[in-house]
Amino acid sequence: MLIEVDNVTHIYNDENNVTALKKINLEIDNGEFIGIVGHTGSGKSTLVQLFNGLIIPSSGAVKVNGKNITDEKTNLKETRRHVGLVFQYPEHQLFEETVYKDIAFGPKNLGLSEEEIETRVNEVMGLVNLDYEEFKDRSPFNLSGGQQRRVAIAGVLALKPDVLVLDEPSAGLDPQGRKRLADLLRYLYHELEMTLILISHRMEEIAELSSRVIVMHNGEIVLDGSPKEVFAREQKLHQLALDLPQITEIMHRLKDRGLKVETDLFSLEKASEEILNRLRGCEKC
Amino acid sequence: MSLININGVDFLYENENSDRPALQNINLQIEAGDFAVIIGSNGSGKSTLAKLLNVLLTPTKGEIYIDGLNSSKSENTWKIRQKVGMVFQNPDNQLVASMVEDDVAFGPENLGIPSPEIRKRVDKALEMVGMAGFQKFAPHKLSGGQKQRVAIAGVIAMEPDVIVLDEPTAMLDPQGRKEVMETIEYLNKEKEITIVHITHFMEEAVTADKVIVMNEGNILHKGTPKSIFRLVNKLKEINLDIPVAAEVAEYLRSKNVNIPDILTIDELVNSLC
Numbered sequence: 182m183l184i185e186v187d188n189v190t191h192i193y194n195d196e197n198n199v200t201a202l203k204k205i206n207l208e209i210d211n212g213e214f215i216g217i218v219g220h221t222g223s224g225k226s227t228l229v230q231l232f233n234g235l236i237i238p239s240s241g242a243v244k245v246n247g248k249n250i251t252d253e254k255t256n257l258k259e260t261r262r263h264v265g266l267v268f269q270y271p272e273h274q275l276f277e278e279t280v281y282k283d284i285a286f287g288p289k290n291l292g293l294s295e296e297e298i299e300t301r302v303n304e305v306m307g308l309v310n311l312d313y314e315e316f317k318d319r320s321p322f323n324l325s326g327g328q329q330r331r332v333a334i335a336g337v338l339a340l341k342p343d344v345l346v347l348d349e350p351s352a353g354l355d356p357q358g359r360k361r362l363a364d365l366l367r368y369l370y371h372e373l374e375m376t377l378i379l380i381s382h383r384m385e386e387i388a389e390l391s392s393r394v395i396v397m398h399n400g401e402i403v404l405d406g407s408p409k410e411v412f413a414r415e416q417k418l419h420q421l422a423l424d425l426p427q428i429t430e431i432m433h434r435l436k437d438r439g440l441k442v443e444t445d446l447f448s449l450e451k452a453s454e455e456i457l458n459r460l461r462g463c464e465k466c
Numbered sequence: 467m468s469l470i471n472i473n474g475v476d477f478l479y480e481n482e483n484s485d486r487p488a489l490q491n492i493n494l495q496i497e498a499g500d501f502a503v504i505i506g507s508n509g510s511g512k513s514t515l516a517k518l519l520n521v522l523l524t525p526t527k528g529e530i531y532i533d534g535l536n537s538s539k540s541e542n543t544w545k546i547r548q549k550v551g552m553v554f555q556n557p558d559n560q561l562v563a564s565m566v567e568d569d570v571a572f573g574p575e576n577l578g579i580p581s582p583e584i585r586k587r588v589d590k591a592l593e594m595v596g597m598a599g600f601q602k603f604a605p606h607k608l609s610g611g612q613k614q615r616v617a618i619a620g621v622i623a624m625e626p627d628v629i630v631l632d633e634p635t636a637m638l639d640p641q642g643r644k645e646v647m648e649t650i651e652y653l654n655k656e657k658e659i660t661i662v663h664i665t666h667f668m669e670e671a672v673t674a675d676k677v678i679v680m681n682e683g684n685i686l687h688k689g690t691p692k693s694i695f696r697l698v699n700k701l702k703e704i705n706l707d708i709p710v711a712a713e714v715a716e717y718l719r720s721k722n723v724n725i726p727d728i729l730t731i732d733e734l735v736n737s738l739c
Contacts, residue, residue, distance in 0.1 A: 221609060221610075221639045221641065221642075270637075325509070326508065327508065352636075353555075353636045355508045355666050355705060355706075355707075356507070356666075356705050356707050357507065357705045358508070382639050382640050385710075422641075424640060427709075427711070427731065428710050428714070430731055431710065431711065431731055431734060431735065434731065434735045435735060435738060435739060438735060438738075438739035439739060440738065440739050449710065449713060449714070450717075452714070453714050453718065456718065456738070457717070457718060457721050457723065460718070460723060
């Protein structure tokens with residue numbers, strides 16, 4: 182098992198003493214693509230920060246590759262090589278003079294040779310679709326927001342983590358930027374067989390990309406299953422005031438009105454075809 | 467005369483390598499009381515247009531008149547800034563004080579308004595954005611949507627004729643987006659404040675009086691929400707988000723299903739069943 186969370190409770194040690202996580206049990210396997218959804222404050226970001234030891238829980242244990250990282254003796258530096266974390270608005274953390282130096286910062290700290298670093302920077306810039314020659318000597322601060330974010334993601338990928346955790350990576354991106362990001366995540370998952378953990382408010386993104394969806398609410402995991410299973414729980418999600426993917430909402434509403442459509446199609450094309458076929462099947466509903 | 471009159475405006479950023487102006491031959495009128503939504507992808511020129519409206523920039527060519535005042539004349543700069551309030555994308559970059567009420571009071575204080583009047587304006591503005599009772603809160607303890615509403619209150623307290631919001635929802639979660647959109651609609655419909663809302667979320671244009679689509683420094687279309695959303699394929703080409711219901715409707719129409727103009731899920735479901 183890649184990541185095991187065993188009965189974890191976390192209370193933030195500040196004036197409000199918020200209980201961010203309540204008795205969480207969770208196992209994540211190699212090769213999963215986990216989508217995590219829930220309202221702001223539901224515990225999503227706290228949960229993922231457990232995975233590389235940024236947060237040591239108030240109680241319970243977290244194991245990565247079988248190693249208990251909540252044990253004080255564990256070398257967290259090693260863990261952080263395996264679990265790469267891309268924060269919200271990661272472009273705010275760019276700081277170097279050039280794109281090359283920014284991406285090379287992590288690998289350098291791992292003590293890799295100049296040659297190996299160069300190979301890695303070249304490779305990850307290709308992954309995030311930034312031309313090496315064109316961008317390597319440019320200042321990251323003169324790039325567009327979407328490009329800056331790709332530089333930041335490249336910096337984490339350059340550490341070659343086994344697991345990539347992304348907290349709201351598409352926030353503020355336009356449709357083209359989101360599509361690029363989705364293509365990158367698909368590539369990492371299918372071609373490079375990385376384990377991915379994606380936090381997002383965009384249900385469409387979660388439904389289309391992930392293999393397993395975890396829904397959080399008030400520090401607890403309230404739903405856990407395949408996208409089909411989770412988004413079939415229409416009433417439960419509405420009760421939690423969470424949206425369905427818009428296309429799923431349309432399919433459920435049509436079905437309620439008597440049009441016998443399948444409700445578990447997440448691609449807009451397939452769902453539109455399904456509606457068309459059903460409309461042609463019955464002239465009046 | 468319209469409240470905002472933009473006549474043949476070009477804008478070229480001086481320090482840029484490119485020769486392409488950020489805005490080219492923009493002509494646009496916005497009337498008092500309008501809820502105008504400007505949509506466009508990154509780099510379309512929509513933020514540049516916003517900055518021209520309260521004289522953070524002035525046109526390279528052409529003129530902008532706000533309530534009859536020419537923005538290129540420096541003696542009008544401060545008068546126009548009192549008339550045009552701005553709200554920006556990142557709530558964390560525009561709140562300056564350590565307490566909500568001080569933040570909202572910042573603008574009117576700078577206008578030299580007497581204290582009792584400021585007190586009244588601050589309380590009223592917070593009430594208008596649904597933040598009454600938060601006077602003594604620290605801004606950093608608020609949610610994104612609440613911070614943005616405090617920023618809007620700060621603008622309202624200056625009693626502008628028009629509020630220009632430059633992607634105010636881009637950094638917010640769905641709850642925050644909803645709060646901010648409801649606040650903007652309330653201010654427009656109930657308080658009759660003219661709104662220019664800039665966004666790349668097309669759903670946010672559904673209730674507008676006027677939608678302006680920008681692309682590569684030009685105005686591509688102007689019209690009612692329905693007239694614009696019928697251009698689904700064109701809007702996709704220029705990298706805009708289309709409401710899913712409009713996209714499904716367009717697909718069905720292309721397959722000869724007779725279906726009216728659709729903006730929302732409700733409209734789609736009602737027209738099909």
